[in-house]
Amino acid sequence: MPEGKDELFKKLSDSVVYMDESLTVQLSNEVIDKGYDAYEAIEKGLSDGMERAGKLFEEEEYFIPELLMCSDAMYAGLDILKPHIKTKESGEKHRVVIGVVEGDTHDIGKNLVKIMLETSGFDVIDLGRDIPPQKFVETAKEVEAKIIALSTLMTTTMEGMSEVIRILNTLGIRESFKVMVGGGPISQSFADKIGADGYSINAAEAVRLARRLVGGAA
Amino acid sequence: MPFERMTPIERLTAYNKGESIDRLPCVPIVGNTAARVIGVKVSEFKGNGRLLAKAHIEAYRLFKYDIIRIFTDLYTQAEAMGAKVHYPADETAYLGAPAISNVSQIDGIEPADPYKDGNLPHHLEAMKRAVESVGKEVTVTGALTCPFTNASFLIGSENLVRLTIRNPEAVHKLCEVSLETSLRYAKAIMDAGCTPSLTDAMSSATVISPKQFEEFSYPYLKRLIGYIHSRGKSVTLHICGKTNKIWELMAEAGADCISIDNDADLYEAKIKVGDRVRLMGNVRPSEVMLQGSSDDVRKAVIECVKKAYDNPKGYIVASGCSLPTETPFQNIQAMLDTVMEIGYPVNFEKLEAQTLTKC
Known part of the structure; x- marks a missing residue:
């Protein structure tokens, strides 16, 4: 009996959750061979898998190594499926500019947030x-981003976050962007203090926050 | 304010024996804030053991906390093994580039010689000078980065955590060569009359799972701690972030005292491992010590003491992690003052009443 579309997407999602990069690649090729919709495969397969991985991460079943392995599988599948997306279906995506502030090179947290945002349909620079x-x-000005996302793990570099907001204020363009912050020493009270629009404690929460922020801004 | 009657060493010695003391031991974990005490730039510590010693001696004399910890950043051993460290003029150094970029280069990594490589000789000089100057009254420790964390600086942290799943053997190789450096450095620290103070940031359950900890951190910690014990020194082990699921293993590895971050709960730690290890922590370094008022510090200290003062193996009032460089002096002072005010033995009812009137 031929395998149905939904079953294949489910398998694709599972391959991401179980960190099986080669299987993800194989299944993604199968999607193309069978002529299924690439965009739908990304949404119901790869992104779904990554979302489930994010959930396992929140439940402390998965940790950073597992989440990175899942994302490796997801990106490998994405490389195959992306060229086959029909342009009109990709639609207008909200842009996010993300980075680790000056003086800090810890970027695992930032990378996780980037992965989760991309998975959820944001266009991340x-x-x-x-x-x-x-x-x-x-x-952010150049690419007309909706959100600026700032990360740091070090207490010594937190000040760089408020500097970003100060510059936006000075240029009179604070209202054009939502600023979200996160990282080890960052807290909601720090976000409030520097006038950021939001703080999230982990990568999964960052997605919910970003959705809320663009919902409000749209 | 009552006067302190004891030197830090007298206090800790008496506390260890269960004898009467004037106040609980207290360690605001002063790192590069010491530069502010003597008015120098953080980067001036690089290659200057004399200055680093001076800063920590003066910081101790100013605040009179119970343990000196010679520390500038976590990268000293990795730097001595080939990692590139970036030194901003007046902020804590950070990792510029790991020593290697892929697994094929692992065999080229040599363990460091603490008397020759990187900044290790200067840190050793600082420890020696501090011991000569104030070692009779206060314990001087030297920060030592543990093998798994050091391994992450050798190949890059994201690389390393991927390898825990993809190529465990490579991770063990990196940990093994890091352990060799740690053992040599620990020996040099103890030969200088100092005690190693262990930090293992990347082993946190915020990063790796307890199972991965057991596989990649625990065996190396156990060997390192075993060696330090063989030289008659007790061991404090600090791991940042979430740690509640690895406390048992931290104790099992031999730690005598575990220093826990504010992502962990002192009360829970007391119940779970308090009969095996001393606890140290966990006033928030950033929210309370850096950004809070003296009164916030006071409240936070009282909360911590209420949770852990009766820990069977004892409790040291401390910040959850190293203090940010710009932590106001008044907040460090407020921590010590509050501990003095609480006094000893700790009167829980009195503390309870104080919290109520303060809130």
């Missing part, structure tokens, strides 16, 4: 790590 405040603002 990743500046990398050790990024000067000015660079966040320039890029």
Whole structure:
């Protein structure tokens, strides 16, 4: 009996959850061979798998190594499926500019947030790590981002976050962007203090926050 | 304010024996804030053991806390093994680039010589000077980065955590060579009259699972701690972030005292492992110590003491992690003052009443 579309998507999702990169690649090729819709396969297969992985992470069943392995599988599948997406279906995506603030090179947290945001349909521009405040603002203006997402693990570099907001204020463009912050030493009270629009404690929560923020801004 | 009657060493010695003391031991974990005490830039510590010693001696004299910890950043051993460390003019150093970028280069990594490589000789000099100057009254420790965390600086943390699943053997190789450096450095620290103070940030359950901890951190910690014990020193082990699921293993590895971050609960720790290890922590370094008022510090200290003062193996009032460089002096002072005010033996009812009137 031929395998149905939904069963294949479910298998694709499972292959991401179980960190099986080669199986994800094989199944993604199968999607194309059978002429199924690539966008739907990403949504119901890869993204669904990543969402389930994120849930396991929140439940402390999965930790950072597992989540990274899942994302490796997801990206491998994405490389195959992406070229087959019909452009009209990809639609307008909300842009997010993300990076680790200057003076800090810890980027696992930022990378996880990036992965989860991309999985959830955001268009993420990743500046990398050790990024000067000015660079966040320039890029956000240039690409017409909706959100600027700032990360740091170190108490010594938290100040860079408020600097970004100060620059936005000085330029009179604070209202054009939502600023979200996160990382080890960051808290809701710090976010409030520097006038950020939101704080999230982990990558899964960051997605919910980003959705709320663009919902409000749209 | 009552006067302190004891030197830190007298206090800890008496506390260990269950004898009477003037106040609970207290360790605001001062790191590069010491630079602010003597008015120098953080980067001036690089290659200057004399200055690093001076800063920590003066910081101790200013606040009179119970343990000195010579520390600038977590990367000293990795730097001595080839990692690139970036030194901003006046902020804590950070990892510029790991020593290697892929698994094929692992065999090229050599354990460090603490008397020759990187900044290790200068840190050793600082420890020696501090011991000579104030070692009779206060315990001087030297920060030592544990094998798994050091391994993450050798190949990059994201790389390393992926390898825990993809290539466990490579992780063990990196931990093994890191352990060799740790053992050599621990020996040098103890030969300088100092005690190693263990930090294993990446082994946190915020990063790896308790199962991965058991496989990749625990065996190396156990060997490292075993060696330090063989030299007659007790061991404090600090792991940041979430740790409640690995406390048992931290104790099993031989730690005499575990220093826990504010993502962990002192009361829960007391119930779970308090009969096996001393607890240290966990006033919030950033929210309370850096950004809070003296009164916030006071409240936080009282909360911690209420949770852990009767820990069977004892309790040291401390910050959850190293203090941020710009932590206001008044907040560090407030921590010590509050501990003095609480006094000893701790009167729980009195503390309870204080919290109520304060809130």
